[in-house]
Amino acid sequence: MTIETLAGGQTRIPATYMRGGTSKGVFFRLQDLPQSAQQAGLARDKLLLRVIGSPDPYGKQIDGMGGASSSTSKAVILAASERANHDVDYLFGQVSIDKAFVDWSGNCGNLSAAVGAFAIHSGLVAADRLVRDGVCEVRIWQANIGKTILAKVPMRDGEVQETGDFELDGVTFPAAELEIAFVDPAADDGDDADAKGAALLPTGAVVDQLTVPGVGSFEVSFINAGIPTLFVDAEALGFNGTELQGDINENVALLAQLELIRAHGAVKMGLINDVSEAANRQHTPKLAWVAPARSYQASSGKSIAAEDIDLCVRAMSMGKLHHAMMGTAAVAIAAAAAIPGTLVNVAAGGGERQAVTFGHPSGTLRVGAEALQEQGQWRVKKAIMSRSARILMEGWVRVPSASF
Template identity: 75%
Template sequence: MSHPAQVKIPATYMRGGTSKGVFFRLQDLPASAQVPGEARDRLLLRVIGSPDPYQKQTDGMGGATSSTSKTVILAEPTVPDHDVDYLFGQVSIDKPFVDWSGNCGNLTAAVGAFAINGGFVSPERIPDNGICTVRIWQANIRKTIIAQVPITNGEVQETGDFELDGVTFPAAEVQVEFMDPADGEGAMFPTGNVQDDLDVPGLGSLRATMINAGIPTIFVDAEAIGYTGTELQDDINGNPDALAMFETIRAHGAVRMGLINHVDEAAGRQHTPKVAFVAPPADYVASSGKSIGAGDIDLLVRAMSMGKLHHAMMGTAAVAIATAAAIPGTLVNQAAGGGDRSAVTFGHPSGTLRVGAEAREVDGDWTATKAVMSRSARILMEGWVRVPGGSF
């Protein structure tokens, strides 16, 4: 019996922030995968090594975590005054689907560099030395993102001394601005409130802040669900009951936010919404062994991603944190001590992160103009990725 040969596809493996993924140019994909649909999803699943019942992704490029099971497709811009279209696919590890419902803020830091290297940015806009401003159209959520990419001798500068907790080695700093970060077409607060009572089976009524900014996110109080906000991955990810509780919160919050019609639909939408829990500042030891003092941070935040506690913080969730912190009355703002805030430094399992946001109230509704954070990015490998022919 003969078997089809492998197909090789131009690809780049990149780290962006605390995530990494496989990057493609749309024109380099096989014809059947250049349009949304089953062929594209099957191709990306096979590239990453999913679905894998062993949850290791050994036969693919994935790293068996939500932070490393990611794909990016860049294309010519479809919106005027932008350099590139950025489409993000979160690949499920053990199930056969790709979630296209949201953005990856961490990998956004790598999009600017890939766009420059991939020929999407006009050469006359790339300085010999300085900063290249890359205008990104985030196609999943239809928003503009601005990446400030450092350039040295006409090429992207990747090395540097900028340190990002959750990333082992320093690199060049990339500032990322998320413009008008309210996610999708709806209101920033889909319920119309900065806090709500969310009924969750087994937990009763929880106070929650449900916000569409960066990515749809449900914030709850750590103490209300039995936590302190200083937890690390091992405190939660090995506890099936805890994981089931967070998934129940996520499913019922998704219905309340209007993202799904019934809790049963949440299983097919793993990437969004996110669930995070917040607490006032406290001393703790990060996963690296670094001591974080209560005086070093404004609040504590832990977030779930694809059913597990994230090892650091998703970039899009950081946008949600920054935006919610800037709005009085949210659980995030209250955990940070209340009042008017244009920036916060929060503690996460790997360390700390400072994020800023501009928000204002117009006719009784809150809106945000932008959220800003610094990340870093680096090419890990480039060339071709291979997948068995006939797998897509």
């Protein structure tokens, strides 16, 4: 399949629409993009905005592939990797719904689950790396943050096995299980200039005090693993950790307060210099709140028992409470839970932990992390979780030729 400019004023570009974890996005091979969009810049951003259907003042993305939520307003670009010991380079763009803005500042952990499968499907993994039956490990270079992800992709008869009986809360139908490992996920030595110098504990402390004018002062744990995240105790925000989207997302004043907390946290983490810059950095950092395990009813109606989880976590994504949990934030949760004294660790019961099961709005998720201290500094060697992925549609996406 090749790019083609049509007489009707549109350009059609080879693309694949995929679900990865609890997210969906449009996947492209770098080589299939128009020449002007094969490098970072305005042309690429304008193309992806038009593909997804943004900016949309109605907030619906009707004239594009987006689904009007942070979980479905995403784009992925892949290329065969020239980096040693890696198969594919993966670049992620979080597309704003109502603004002409693509945020390249972080990764999407959920769509990371689809990267290995797409890379195999689209011929980006060398033939001698594939297996006919069994598990193929795809070595992914996450270009946004300069980190390695290892995806264990099940294969059958030389093809990716997509169907199965693995159930993931937040996804209606079962599929084949994919194990995703985020290697050394603290962004402290990547190629991305924005990530350099950002340690696992950005301030060096497991708990800090964050003062937000007009809102209050809070104990916060800043974690930079998977994605920069600030964790707050749910009770300090007036929550109990069992909130669902309807409890948060319709309250405009509350959303503004939470965004202000996120903005001030971003400054303290060294990600921006002033809170005014947060509007152009919507994807990172994430804001999450934690609470000890409590029983609640998930958004699907499923009953979550306190004895089946270690703690409750809720997280904001692109200004709204996420319907489940972002994969990168789950990495941050795993890392924070493994470090004694963080708010996440305390909410989970304290002590040394290599894995936790947490409750989120759609159900539960188990994540693991291996943390250790080296010369007095905490390091997470690897964080692991299970996800699933599936191709929903493949072919071409059509974009008005004058839009990019």
